[in-house]
Amino acid sequence: AEVERIEAIFQQASANGVEGLEHLTGAQARALEPGLNAYAAILSPESGLFASHDYMLALQGEIEDAGGSVVISTPLERAEALPGGGFTITAGGEGGATLTTRLLVTAPGLQAQDVAARIAGYPAERIPEGHFGKGVYFRLTGKAPFERLIYPPPIPGALGTHYRKDLGGQAVFGPDLVYVETEDYSVDPAKAAEFEHYIRRFWPGLPEGALTPDYAGIRPKLHGKGEPQPDFQLRGREDHGMDGLLALFGIESPGLTSSLAIGEAVAERLTGD
Template identity: 35%
Template sequence: MQITTTIIGAGVVGLAIAAELSTTRRGILILDRNPSFGQETSSRNSEVIHAGIYYARDSLKARLCVEGNRMLYRICEAGRIPHRRCGKLIVATEKAEEGILASIRERARENGTDPLELLSARQIRQLEPNVKASAALFSPATGIISAHRLMRRYLSQATRNGAQLVTRTTVERVEPAGAEGYRIHVAYPDGLSDVFTSRQVVNCAGLDSDCIAESMGIDVDACGYRLHYWKGEYFSLEVPAGFIKRLIYPVPQENHVGLGVHATIDLSDRVKLGPNATYLPDRNIDYAVDATARQSFFEATVRYLPGIAAVQLHPEMTGIRPKLQKPGDPARDFIIAEESSKGLPGLVNLIGIESPGLTASPAIAKYVGALIGG
């Protein structure tokens, strides 16, 4: 195959981009270091279709999440991808938090999400008898999805159009190769290596995306491309099916490092609590759940689910957020940049694609398609 466009990373974003680009071009190669697609962050998340409520006005996160939310429901319906538009409640557990709900509602309005409805304590009890809150916002556009089935759908669309996925292939570095585009150096698990050229490169290597950019000679510290890892752990909550019918979120933390320990349901009605947010200064990829965190998860959740006991919480799973901020830094937007201005035409870097990257994936793909031409 004559390779024209190489996509580094077969997570939900790389696969969405492959599906989008493959509608208008041939010679697309998707590379991933794991034995199969979607084995890192894309399979270690809450699987929530976000509405786009919290993000800064006009940011890529806000715009691509709101657009992605609408596109995703259409993709799910057309492709019979398991999903549910269950809605979510953002709950105030004390009077002081009720003022924050008003600012969240205003931000959501500015971002163009479906309007949020303010609910009283009585309305909350009627909808969710196990939730205790003095007020809440109801988001009708929030839902849940099977991330694996979505990725399978993107992949099958891309391969039907001639794209090829090659797994167990680690991209070690990318260097400019003049008129030929870029030279891509790859390594295989058996110790062998290879080099090939590609006219365009799309770097969606998730946790490794800043290292790939650095290998191209970009000063990632000067450009603000350096990633910081934040671990997010989950506990499952052993409760009867239907204990909650919607996603329940506390009001978010000030710094937006995470949305606070929330209660999500999955498509089989299991309840998951989390994720918390722990900074990993050494960037160790460690997916173990710290069982001693049970008490802090319990204390965070019992405020709005007062009927639960700590023994009902069980360590479940972990994901690692590829953030552009370290502790104390302000919230950052996604970086999605075509790098002609750095002397690297035809190269697109996607860095810091944390939440809501799953929701935004179809809109990100459209955006990248526009950046590098049809």
């Protein structure tokens, strides 16, 4: 069953234009990463680490060079469509502000449903139900065991616990998936035993007691436990009936790495460019 799942990934990745993919036998995979336990694998030489903070700083620089501004700590309190088109936006935070804009794009992740509800006239029945999917990570004490990213077959609703060697050369494992009701970013050290059991499926040589709690993240999911995972939702006039508004829901992983493509789709939907 796991071989069938990675074969489906291979076919989808090929259809999406991912280059250089190769099927590997278990022996071929172990020749590349001797500590790995694998029956079959896919080699993706184009995959790698993503320096997210550097990327965001680069985007901020491009926005500011084009005359735009990046403003933080300014929560949206209300938005209302204007009779002649566009929107008036009331923002909170220190000082607050009232803005007028021709187009409005909302992409606030975990707060997507709350923000949509703050837009006057947005139909409540068209706001999809949201769920908080929490995942935690553990860091390895000691030398990183693999040079490449190691991804076991995905679990239902998420990528599942995988391995990466971060930009500092340390090994990190995660995330798991637990649905939660509130934003809680704590990491329970007791989950190390659960992680050890899972990790030893693909790395039998994991030393006892070598994992330490690292960090947690929460993803804005549109599906609950046991439900099929939908794609990103970009909802425009045909959905909510409001000109000039595109509301994004469920932009979880890989929303960051696909953000430029999402931005292009948003621009095309709103302007046709």
